[in-house]
Amino acid sequence: MVYKFRPQGVCSQEMRVEVDEEGVIREMEVYGGCSGNLQGISALVKGMKAQEAIERLKGIRCGFKSTSCPDQLARGLEKALGK
Numbered sequence: 243m244v245y246k247f248r249p250q251g252v253c254s255q256e257m258r259v260e261v262d263e264e265g266v267i268r269e270m271e272v273y274g275g276c277s278g279n280l281q282g283i284s285a286l287v288k289g290m291k292a293q294e295a296i297e298r299l300k301g302i303r304c305g306f307k308s309t310s311c312p313d314q315l316a317r318g319l320e321k322a323l324g325k
Contacts, residue, residue, distance in 0.1 A: 245322035249314035251307055254280060257318055265292050265323070275311055283312055292319050
């Protein structure tokens with residue numbers, strides 16, 4: 243299933259994540275934000291269980307902000323998976 247969500251409080255504007263029936267992230271795309279960093283995050287989470295990505299990324303901050311793109315991905319995945 244493909245989940246789309248709009249991150250809050252960060253530079254990226256939209257995230258799309260495809261999670262298969264076993265809870266594994268198959269694809270991730272981010273629109274807006276720091277292209278190189280987000281391409282890197284996308285490459286790293288592909289093939290990872292969504293729950294593991296949530297545990298690893300939740301709570302990461304970007305400078306003085308209370309959140310970050312990785313944190314927003316984790317929060318979006320939690321909502322999408324009903325956690």
